[in-house]
Amino acid sequence: TQLLEQSPQFLSIQEGENLTVYCNSSSVFSSLQWYRQEPGEGPVLLVTVVTGGEVKKLKRLTFQFGDARKDSSLHITAAQPGDTGLYLCAGGGRSQGNLIFGKGTKLSVKP
Amino acid sequence: GAVVSQHPSRVICKSGTSVKIECRSLDFQATTMFWYRQFPKQSLMLMATSNEGSKATYEQGVEKDKFLINHASLTLSTLTVTSAHPEDSSFYICSARDRLHRAKNIQYFGAGTRLSVL
Numbered sequence: 001t002q003l004l005e006q007s008p009q010f011l012s013i014q015e016g017e018n019l020t021v022y023c024n025s026s027s028v029f030s031s032l033q034w035y036r037q038e039p040g041e042g043p044v045l046l047v048t049v050v051t052g053g054e055v056k057k058l059k060r061l062t063f064q065f066g067d068a069r070k071d072s073s074l075h076i077t078a079a080q081p082g083d084t085g086l087y088l089c090a091g092g093g094r095s096q097g098n099l100i101f102g103k104g105t106k107l108s109v110k111p
Numbered sequence: 112g113a114v115v116s117q118h119p120s121r122v123i124c125k126s127g128t129s130v131k132i133e134c135r136s137l138d139f140q141a142t143t144m145f146w147y148r149q150f151p152k153q154s155l156m157l158m159a160t161s162n163e164g165s166k167a168t169y170e171q172g173v174e175k176d177k178f179l180i181n182h183a184s185l186t187l188s189t190l191t192v193t194s195a196h197p198e199d200s201s202f203y204i205c206s207a208r209d210r211l212h213r214a215k216n217i218q219y220f221g222a223g224t225r226l227s228v229l
Contacts, residue, residue, distance in 0.1 A: 030216065031216050031217075033216075033217070033218075035220070040202075040223065040225065041222050041223060042115075042117070042204050042206075042220035042221050042222045042223045043155070043204070043220045044220070045217065045218075045219065045220075048217055088154060088155070092216035098145060098157050098160055099145070099157070099206075099216065099218060101154045101155045101157075102154065103153070103154045104153075104154045106152070
C-alpha cells in the first residue's frame with residue numbers, strides 16, 4: 001500500500017518566519033503534487049515535480065523532490081498571513097492514476 | 112489554467128432524498144475524473160474513479176449503489192448520493208485529469224460541494 005506521511009500536521013507561526021513541510025514515503029512516485037486548500041474550497045494545484053532532485057520555486061515557496069522520488073519538501077520563506085491554509089502533498093498512485101494524499105499540514109500565519 | 116466547475120456548492124436536503132452533484136471540466140477533456148470525500152480537518156479520501164464511457168471503480172468500503180457515478184462525456188461526471196442520511200453529510204470534491212497531461216497525473220479540482228442531510 002502506498003502511503004504518504006506528511007509532517008507537521010499543524011503549524012502556527014508568526015509573519016516573517018520560515019517553515020518547511022515534509023512529505024515522505026517508502027514508495028517511489030512517478031510524480032508528486034503540492035496543493036493548497038482554503039476552508040470550504042477545493043485544493044488548488046501549486047506545483048508538480050516529476051524528476052528526482054528537482055527543485056521548483058514559486059515566489060517565496062520552494063519545492064523539492066527527493067533524489068529517489070520517495071519524498072518531497074515545501075519551504076516557505078518569510079511567511080505571510082495570506083499563506084494560511086491546508087497544504088497537501090499528493091503522489092501518483094499505481095492504479096488508474098489516482099492520487100495518494102498526505103494527511104495535510106494546517107498552516108496558520110499570524111500577523 | 113484549467114478549470115473544473117462543481118455544482119452545487121452547497122446543498123441541504125431531507126433524509127431519504129437523493130442529491131446529484133455535477134463536475135465539469137471547462138477547457139479541457141478529462142477521460143478520468145475522481146470523486147473524493149473530505150471530513151472536517153482531514154485530508155481527501157478517494158471514493159471512486161470515473162472513466163468516460165465505462166463503469167466507475169469504487170474504493171474499498173464505498174457503496175456503489177449508494178454513490179452512483181456517471182461519466183457520460185469527456186467533460187462531465189456526476190455523483191448521485193441516493194437516499195441520503197445524516198451520516199452522508201460531508202464535503203465532496205471532484206477532480207479531473209487532463210488527458211494531455213496524463214503522464215504527469217495532473218489533476219484539477221472543483222470547489223467542492225457541502226452536503227448537509229437533515
